[in-house]
Structures are given as structure tokens and as C-alpha cells.
Amino acid sequence: MRRTARPALLAILVLGTLVSCAEEPGTAGSDDGGGAGKVAFLMPDLASTRYERYDAPLFRKRMGALCQECKVIYQNADSDAALQQQQANSAMAQGARVIVLDPVDSDSASTIVQTAHSQGVKVIAYDRPVSKNPADFYISFDNEAIGESIGRSLVARLEKTGAKGGLLQVNGSPTDAAAGLIKKGIHTAVDDSGFDLLAEYDTPDWSPEKAQQWVSGQIPQHSGRIAGVVAANDGTGGGAIAAFKGAEVKVPPVTGNDAELAAIQRIVSGDQYNTISKPIKTVAEAAAEAAHQLMKGEEPEPDSTLFDTPSQLFEPTVVTRENLKEVVFGPDGVLGTEDVCTRVYADGCRRLGIR
Numbered sequence: 615m616r617r618t619a620r621p622a623l624l625a626i627l628v629l630g631t632l633v634s635c636a637e638e639p640g641t642a643g644s645d646d647g648g649g650a651g652k653v654a655f656l657m658p659d660l661a662s663t664r665y666e667r668y669d670a671p672l673f674r675k676r677m678g679a680l681c682q683e684c685k686v687i688y689q690n691a692d693s694d695a696a697l698q699q700q701q702a703n704s705a706m707a708q709g710a711r712v713i714v715l716d717p718v719d720s721d722s723a724s725t726i727v728q729t730a731h732s733q734g735v736k737v738i739a740y741d742r743p744v745s746k747n748p749a750d751f752y753i754s755f756d757n758e759a760i761g762e763s764i765g766r767s768l769v770a771r772l773e774k775t776g777a778k779g780g781l782l783q784v785n786g787s788p789t790d791a792a793a794g795l796i797k798k799g800i801h802t803a804v805d806d807s808g809f810d811l812l813a814e815y816d817t818p819d820w821s822p823e824k825a826q827q828w829v830s831g832q833i834p835q836h837s838g839r840i841a842g843v844v845a846a847n848d849g850t851g852g853g854a855i856a857a858f859k860g861a862e863v864k865v866p867p868v869t870g871n872d873a874e875l876a877a878i879q880r881i882v883s884g885d886q887y888n889t890i891s892k893p894i895k896t897v898a899e900a901a902a903e904a905a906h907q908l909m910k911g912e913e914p915e916p917d918s919t920l921f922d923t924p925s926q927l928f929e930p931t932v933v934t935r936e937n938l939k940e941v942v943f944g945p946d947g948v949l950g951t952e953d954v955c956t957r958v959y960a961d962g963c964r965r966l967g968i969r
Contacts, residue, residue, distance in 0.1 A: 650683035651712075653905045654705035658718040658742070659693040661820055661849055663874055664894060665716070666690065668948055669741075672898035673714070680906045693819040695719040695789070702726045706735055712905045714738045720745040720791035736908040740901050742792040743921045751914050752925040753901050755892045757792045760930045761799025761846065764869040767888050767932045768842050769807040771867050779841035780810035782832055784825050784854055786846040788816040791921070796846045796871070804844060812836045817850050825853030826860075833861045843868040848877035848889055855885050873933060878942055878954050881935055882962040891931040891941045895948060900926060939968050 655673050657665040674686050687705045691698035695718040702713060706729070713730055715737055717723030724747035727737045739749040768781075781804055786793025793816075804811065813836070815828045829843065843866060845851035851870035858865040867887035870877045880886035904914040904926070916924035933941050942949055955963035963969070 650681055651909050652685045652687060652705075652708060652710045653677065653909065654687040654689070654702065654710040654713045654715075655901075656698060656701055656705065656713060656715050657688075657690045658698065658716045659820065660690060661693065661822065662847070662872060663876075664872055667875075668894040669716075669898050672895050673902050676899040676902035677905065680902060681909075684906070684909070691718050693718055695722045698723070699726055703729065706730065706733055710735060712736045712738065712908050714740050714901050714905055715744070715749070716740045717742050717744055717790075719789040721789065736905075738901055738904055738908070739921075739923060741897065742790055743923065745791040745921055748921060748923040750908065750923075751904050751916070752920055752923040753897055753904060754792065754925070754927055755890075755897065755930050756927045757795035758799040758802075760871055760890050760892075761796035761801075762803045763799070763930055763932050764871060764888055764890060765800045765803025765807075765844050767934065768844055768867055768869050769803060769809065771887060771934075772809060772841050777809075777841040777866075779839040780812040780836070781807075782812055782829060782836075782840055782843045782854070783814040784829065784843060784845040784850045785814065785816045786850065787818060787820045790820070793820070793846060800844050800846070809841060812839065817846075820847060820849055822849040822853035822856075825850035826857045827853075829854045829857035830860060833857060833863055840866055842866045842887075845869050845871075847871040848874040848886075851886055851889075852876060852880065855880065871930075873942065873949075875949060875953055878933075878938065878949060879956075879959050881933065881938055882954065882959045882966065882968075884935075884962070888932055888934045891933045892928070893948075896928055900928075935966060939966055943968065 670688050677684055677686055689701040698718045723744045727744055727747040727749055730737050737749040739752040741754050743752055785797045813832050817825045843854045845854050848870035851868050854868050855865050870886055870889035873889045873891045877886055877889045907914050918925045918927055931941055
């Protein structure tokens, strides 16, 4: 399924590349304080909808507010580490002074950092760390805490309902160091939970299709024994849910992470148990502010160190049906009721008091 979808994704990528090469200026202005220039915002994949829908527009908006003369070069690598390297080289050739990088592969992205530093270009690791050659700054959510939070939330749910059986664990990409942190956090939550770990899978490229295929194979092997699924993000969680529905088996509680629109709708309908709200506005704006500081020759203020990199890590929030209305539609939310409560989900929204 991944292969057949790729031409459409590449078409989106080509369009995004053409737009990014236009070097979009900010939309609002202030005194740039000597920090004008070009900044590259390089995202890792199209499998997750958040980058196109939220991260890039929010980063551009905040960058424009900080520096009217600054120009943002945006590109998405569509899960291709070699392509991301080319995009970084292109951005530097266009004169980018700072690269905000969400790496496809946390190890191979070290080459991007090395090349950038050799040219005097600063690098901010965004969302996912660069694991070997340290970036100049790292901005993300606490990924280990994310894994532990979704795992503990699921275990509490299973204990409350008296569920019996074991768990499937669907991790993220083995080339993503952030996925490794989420995986570690999940194990912290579930290893001593009393629920056996039936099987575990590292999902290449965070692919929902590959997660679905793996879970589909596990359902007959563990028939009647799967009490829940700890999935590392909403895409893999959605793939797991699709596998149970395809097998015409009752969907057990399934976790997620990223609070994507489809996941919020699945929580409304009862198909998905939880997700993680990561106010993308918070990290996108923090990245813009750090980029502008680096462009002015200033050092962003860290609150911790991770992978030998000064870091700013934000706390995640678990979302279930119980707090969905408050968290998703609160002042920091990016979704509106018109986005979530479409005709299919209108009844579910009304039952949760969402109007």
C-alpha cells in the first residue's frame, strides 16, 4: 500500500518544494535587530499530517512576527534521508543561516549538522534529536515522558475495566531517536504492569500501513488475548485499529500520540483510547524564536541537555474522552469544532458536550 501511495505523496512533495524555493517572507513585522536572513525549516515526512497543516504555517507566522525581512525555506523529505540531505545542501546554497531540522534518520542527520557547521550555519534539532553530531539547540516535547504517559494511561484503563490478556507494542521508526525515547518510556510503564507483552514491532518510517500489516498478523496468533495496543503515534495507532476492523474483531483500547485530527475523531467515536496533545504552536514558535536568536548571534536558553545538546523540552498532555473538550478546544488548541464534529462524528461530539 505504501508503494502505490507514493506517487501522490511525491506530487505533494514537488509542490511543496516549488513553494519553498520561493523563500516565503514573514507575514508580520517588527524590528529585526540585525537578525534578518534566511532560515530553513526541513520536516521529515508526509505520513503525519501535522507538518504541512500546523508546524510549517505556525513557524512561518512566528518567524514573520519576529523578523519581517527574514525568509523561510520550507521543504519536506517524505521519509527519504538522502533527499533531506539534498534539501539541506540546497538551503545552505540559497544562503540559509539557520536550519531547523526534524530528521528523517537521527544518525545520518549528523552529516547535515557537520556540513552546516563547516559553513558557519547553525542547526536546531526540532521534535526529533540528532543523535551523534550534536546540533546547536534541540526543541521538542519530552519523548520519554510521552511513551510513559500513554502507557500508564492505557494500563490504568485496563485495570479499571478488569481487562485480561496482554499487550501489543507498536513502536515508531527504528531510525528515529525520538521513537527510541518513546519506546523506552512505554516499557517503563508496561513492563511491570501485570499485562504480558505479547509482541513488539519497530515500524519502518512510522508507516501506518506497515503497522496495520504487523498487527493483522498478530491478531490470529494471539486470538482473544489482546487486551490493548500501545502505539507510539496516531498513525501507527490508526493502522492498528484498521487491522482489528479488517479482521472483524472488537477493537481493544489503542493509544496514540500527536493529537492529529483523525485521532481526535477516533477518540470521539470510541475507536481510539488516547493520544498526546502536543501544542505544536508552542514548539513551532519556540523554534522560530531560537532561530532568530541564533541569527542575531545570541544563544537560546536551554532547560536541559539531551544527546549532548542544549535543549528546551515541553511537557505532554494525555487526551482521552474525559478531557478532550478541555484540552483540544482550549486556548492552545489548533482544531475547531467544525474540523472535528463533521456529520459522521456529530453525535459523538454531542455526547461529549462539544458543540
